[in-house]
Amino acid sequence: MELKIIEHKLTVCKVPDISYIDMTAELYFIGKTDEEISLVCKTKDTPAETIKWDDGWRSFRIQGTLDFSLIGILSKLSGILADHKIGIFAVSTYNTDYILVKEENFDRALKVLASEGYKIV
Numbered sequence: 001m002e003l004k005i006i007e008h009k010l011t012v013c014k015v016p017d018i019s020y021i022d023m024t025a026e027l028y029f030i031g032k033t034d035e036e037i038s039l040v041c042k043t044k045d046t047p048a049e050t051i052k053w054d055d056g057w058r059s060f061r062i063q064g065t066l067d068f069s070l071i072g073i074l075s076k077l078s079g080i081l082a083d084h085k086i087g088i089f090a091v092s093t094y095n096t097d098y099i100l101v102k103e104e105n106f107d108r109a110l111k112v113l114a115s116e117g118y119k120i121v
Contacts, residue, residue, distance in 0.1 A: 002118070002121050003119070004061050004063045009103065010042060012100070013041075013050045013052060014037065014051040015047055018032065018037055020047040021047060025045045056104070058100065058101055060110070062096045086109050087105075088100060
């Protein structure tokens, strides 16, 4: 399985209103519930108005389109990283999953996954 590095530094934050998000930005993920509006975006695109934020994330995605019938892909990846004491923040899209890792653990995470047979591209 191939894992594609996303070259951007990312921020995970909470915003008070969706209107603060730059919907023309190249990359962002929005999660909206009855309790919050969460945003993952390039650090340079972080809205000025945030409730909380956490900088210093890097990311990779599982290459290709994942069929909904596939089971355990994210679980296996997160388990490998957890075994090496590397925390993650995961985001799923219709096509695939993205895994965010704190910048100080990113290179180690990639090495660990490569040693487990994942191809890093």
